[in-house]
Amino acid sequence: xxxxxxxxxxxxxxxxxxxxxxxxxxxxxxxxxxxxxxxxxxxxxxxxxxxxxxxxxxxxxxxxxxxxxxxxxxxxxxxxxxxxxxxxxxxxxxxxxxxxxxxxxxxxxxxxxxxxxxxxxxxxxxxxxxxxxxxxxxxxxxxxxxxxxxxxxxxxxxxxxxxxxxxxxxxxxxxxxxxxxxxxxxxxxxxxxxxxxxxxxxxxxxxxxxxxxxxxxxxxxxxxxxxxxxxxxxxxxxxxxxxxxxxxxxxxxxxxxxxxxxxxxxxxxx
Numbered sequence: 001x002x003x004x005x006x007x008x009x010x011x012x013x014x015x016x017x018x019x020x021x022x023x024x025x026x027x028x029x030x031x032x033x034x035x036x037x038x039x040x041x042x043x044x045x046x047x048x049x050x051x052x053x054x055x056x057x058x059x060x061x062x063x064x065x066x067x068x069x070x071x072x073x074x075x076x077x078x079x080x081x082x083x084x085x086x087x088x089x090x091x092x093x094x095x096x097x098x099x100x101x102x103x104x105x106x107x108x109x110x111x112x113x114x115x116x117x118x119x120x121x122x123x124x125x126x127x128x129x130x131x132x133x134x135x136x137x138x139x140x141x142x143x144x145x146x147x148x149x150x151x152x153x154x155x156x157x158x159x160x161x162x163x164x165x166x167x168x169x170x171x172x173x174x175x176x177x178x179x180x181x182x183x184x185x186x187x188x189x190x191x192x193x194x195x196x197x198x199x200x201x202x203x204x205x206x207x208x209x210x211x212x213x214x215x216x217x218x219x220x221x222x223x224x225x226x227x228x229x230x231x232x233x234x235x236x237x238x239x240x241x242x243x244x245x246x247x248x249x250x251x252x253x254x255x256x257x258x259x260x261x262x263x264x265x266x267x268x269x270x
Contacts, residue, residue, distance in 0.1 A: 008200070009114065009204045010207055012034070012038070012112055013113070014031055014037070015114075017030070017031075018030075034114070035116050035119045038104075038107060038113065038115075038116045041107070042100060042107060042116065046099055046100065046103060049064075052064055053068035053069075054068075072095065075094065075098060076088060076095070078094075078245075078246075079094050082246070082249045082253060083249060087253070090137075090249075094248060094249055094252075097129075097245055097248060098241050098242070098244075101117060101240070101244055101245070102237065102238065104117045104122070105117050105237030105238075105240060106237050108196065108199065108237075109234065115237075117192055117196045118193065118197040118200045119197075120193045122193075123189035123190070123192045123193040127184075130252075131182075131184070131185040134181075134248075135255075137255055137256070138255040141256060146257070150255070151177040151178060151181075152177075184247075188244055188247060188248070195236055195240045199232075202229055202232075202233075203229050203233060206229055207226045209223075210222035210224060210225040210226065213225075
């Protein structure tokens with residue numbers, strides 16, 4: 001998969017170095033770990049932005065502080081709008097997830113960079129973090145028995161007939177719900193990977209086609225056919241970050257105890 005991606009996607013600075021200096025040990029190491037390295041670049045960029053915005057906070061914020069505060073407030077309203085007031089406690093996780101994915105998605109349109117989310121390994125790791133966080137939240141809010149009770153399915157019919165139905169249906173419900181919990185992160189990872197990888201392939205092929213179109217001139221440039229697709233890549237990068245975050249919010253919300261009032265208070269106090 002990685003070799004196929006390198007041949008179809010636009011080259012990045014590390015792949016270029018590896019092409020011209022294949023015998024260099026340092027370049028070989030960089031090439032082997034290029035996806036984690038570009039992911040680390042996204043992290044450092046977000047940390048630097050947060051540091052600049054919060055270094056000298058003022059009552060009358062500057063442009064950077066104002067933009068970051070507006071972004072944080074928008075993410076908080078996004079989460080609370082789906083989950084209600086209890087969702088505010090999950091804004092840091094969902095907000096960080098959104099910004100991290102969006103940054104990695106957009107990195108692919110910067111010359112010399114690549115989108116780490118065009119690798120299935122990255123998207124599986126992101127979906128896995130959502131999966132474990134959702135399960136952890138369910139166990140913490142519901143308790144062990146309540147967690148498995150939730151997976152067993154509710155509501156349940158009452159009476160003797162209902163009791164017999166439950167005895168028969170609960171094992172099947174457990175299998176279905178547990179399978180669903182594993183299917184959710186799989187769908188998250190494949191959806192994000194497919195869209196971002198597709199963007200990179202499209203831009204890479206347009207770049208190649210532009211160079212081939214002027215190959216008869218024997219010059220190292222081509223027609224910039226890829227530029228219109230950069231706008232499409234920006235749009236789809238934002239959409240995919242929103243979709244991934246929205247589905248994560250929904251998965252988290254479905255795990256929360258939202259049927260009983262006393263459980264609400266337990267969630268808000270955790």
